[in-house]
Amino acid sequence: MNQSYKSQLLDNAVSELGKLPGIGRKTALRLALHLLRQDEAEALALGESIINMRKNIRYCRVCHNISDTDTCDICADRTRDDSVICVVENIKDLLTVESTHEHKGLYHVLGGVISPLDGVSPSDLEIQSLIDRVAAGGVKEIILALSPTMEGDTTNFYISRKLAPYDVAISILARGVSIGNDLEYTDEVTLARSIINRVPYK
Amino acid sequence: MNQSYKSQLLDNAVSELGKLPGIGRKTALRLALHLLRQDEAEALALGESIINMRKNIRYCRVCHNISDTDTCDICADRTRDDSVICVVENIKDLLTVESTHEHKGLYHVLGGVISPLDGVSPSDLEIQSLIDRVAAGGVKEIILALSPTMEGDTTNFYISRKLAPYDVAISILARGVSIGNDLEYTDEVTLARSIINRVPYK
Numbered sequence: 001m002n003q004s005y006k007s008q009l010l011d012n013a014v015s016e017l018g019k020l021p022g023i024g025r026k027t028a029l030r031l032a033l034h035l036l037r038q039d040e041a042e043a044l045a046l047g048e049s050i051i052n053m054r055k056n057i058r059y060c061r062v063c064h065n066i067s068d069t070d071t072c073d074i075c076a077d078r079t080r081d082d083s084v085i086c087v088v089e090n091i092k093d094l095l096t097v098e099s100t101h102e103h104k105g106l107y108h109v110l111g112g113v114i115s116p117l118d119g120v121s122p123s124d125l126e127i128q129s130l131i132d133r134v135a136a137g138g139v140k141e142i143i144l145a146l147s148p149t150m151e152g153d154t155t156n157f158y159i160s161r162k163l164a165p166y167d168v169a170i171s172i173l174a175r176g177v178s179i180g181n182d183l184e185y186t187d188e189v190t191l192a193r194s195i196i197n198r199v200p201y202k
Numbered sequence: 203m204n205q206s207y208k209s210q211l212l213d214n215a216v217s218e219l220g221k222l223p224g225i226g227r228k229t230a231l232r233l234a235l236h237l238l239r240q241d242e243a244e245a246l247a248l249g250e251s252i253i254n255m256r257k258n259i260r261y262c263r264v265c266h267n268i269s270d271t272d273t274c275d276i277c278a279d280r281t282r283d284d285s286v287i288c289v290v291e292n293i294k295d296l297l298t299v300e301s302t303h304e305h306k307g308l309y310h311v312l313g314g315v316i317s318p319l320d321g322v323s324p325s326d327l328e329i330q331s332l333i334d335r336v337a338a339g340g341v342k343e344i345i346l347a348l349s350p351t352m353e354g355d356t357t358n359f360y361i362s363r364k365l366a367p368y369d370v371a372i373s374i375l376a377r378g379v380s381i382g383n384d385l386e387y388t389d390e391v392t393l394a395r396s397i398i399n400r401v402p403y404k
Contacts, residue, residue: 006275007268013255016248021236022229031222032255033294036268040256046218047253053215054237054245066209066238073208092235 010036062133064109064126066091074098074106081105083140087130087159089113089147097145105143108133113151114158122158130159134166141169148175212238264335266311266328268293276300276309283307285342289332289361291315291349299347307345310335315353316360324360332361336368343371350377 010032018028035043059065060072063085067073074080084105088094094107110125133139142163146152160170176194177186186194212234220230237245261267262274265287269275276282286307290296296309312327335341344365348354362372378396379388388396 007259007270009251009255009259009270010268012251016251019244019248020233022232027224029294029297030224033292034223035252035256036259036293042221043256044253046221047249047251047256049211049214049218049249050237050252051246051249053211053234054242054249057209057211057238066212068209068211090235091238092231095231 063107064111064129065094065107083138084143085130085133085139085141086143086145088145089152093145093147103143105141110146110155113146113149113155115151115154125155127159127162131162131166134163134168139168141171144170144172146172148173265309266313266331267296267309285340286345287332287335287341287343288345288347290347291354295347295349305345307343312348312357315348315351315357317353317356327357329361329364333364333368336365336370341370343373346372346374348374350375 013032013035014025014028017023017031018025020028023031035046056068058067058069060067060075061070062075063072065072065074069076081104084103085108086097086103086105087108087110088097089110089112091109094109097103097107108126108130110127110130112120112125114120114122114125130142134142142159144156144159146155156172163170175190176197177183177190183191215234215237216227216230219225219233220227222230225233237248258270260269260271262269262277263272264277265274267274267276271278283306286305287310288299288305288307289310289312290299291312291314293311296311299305299309310328310332312329312332314322314327316322316324316327332344336344344361346358346361348357358374365372377392378399379385379392385393
């Protein structure tokens with residue numbers, strides 16, 4: 001790999017870009033050569049935005065969402081309903097839920113799901129801080145918006161047991177056939193559960 | 203777009219990453235969140251390698267290849283044949299030709315091809331410096347390794363006319379059916395020219 005592109009500077013940039021997920025060595029080279037063709041200011045802006053983000057980003061003290069401040073914009077928003085907390089696995093899921101505009105309450109970012117195979121135990125996640133938020137009072141409902149996977153279900157179960165002593169409603173996302181998808185492409189497990197959990201036609 | 207991810211730092215990084223070719227906003231967000239999950243050192247290394255490359259990269263005084271030094275490794279390599287110069291459009295093409303290990307001579311990077319539609323005229327390219335290299339003597343052959351497109355052909359024609367006064371052989375890449383490709387997928391123009399320019403079977 002050394003000196004393969006006749007420039008150590010290019011080599012370094014290609015190898016760093018190639019570490020990004022989904023970006024192979026060929027794409028990394030294409031990106032690096034693109035940055036060399038662009039205005040210097042653009043390439044520097046990219047490099048600096050990455051360094052700046054990584055150095056200065058903070059996490060909300062309350063919900064562990066990313067934030068530029070001590071408390072994130074969502075937690076600080078007085079118009080949101082602070083009696084409903086939506087529990088998500090990570091920031092990406094928070095953004096996805098937020099983009100539906102259906103959740104008017106606050107969030108709680110776990111930072112993962114319980115997964116013994118990957119060595120993730122409850123203590124690695126922000127579960128205790130969620131219990132603390134509920135214990136502090138004022139929370140009426142916890143919406144568990146975790147992935148409908150084995151790990152997600154395990155985490156749902158663990159959290160619901162932990163919250164059992166508190167007077168709080170716990171709900172999970174509805175599961176069933178995807179809207180707009182042809183039934184023939186629906187997996188059998190989902191379809192079977194959709195039949196078992198069928199709802200009256202309104 | 204402002205504050206769409208509840209963090210100006212993340213917003214900036216996503217918008218800069220999204221300017222890269224082939225990287226849309228969704229991928230940019232995925233990359234930015236990946237960088238936030240990684241060790242800080244890795245994200246900083248990426249940012250710094252980009253800034254370093256863009257600030258410090260130089261171009262070979264002779265052939266205009268990228269280089270960390272005044273003269274690139276290829277031009278400085280005494281074992282290479284300096285009587286044969288392969289003319290390429292850009293650094294990517296130079297790397298592609300170099301990866302075939304079939305060219306033992308030097309290179310000359312034009313920085314583009316003549317393209318009136320895109321406003322690229324001969325004076326925008328490193329054509330005069332190529333003439334100067336030939337005029338300086340010692341060059342026996344110029345291999346024009348430009349793309350077999352209208353613009354490439356125009357550039358080939360222009361360079362060959364400019365080099366006419368000099369005692370130098372000019373060659374272009376062989377054109378014909380791609381090796382390993384089924385004939386039914388070969389375009390008709392290429393196939394027609396392959397028939398016209400057919401060669402004796404050895």
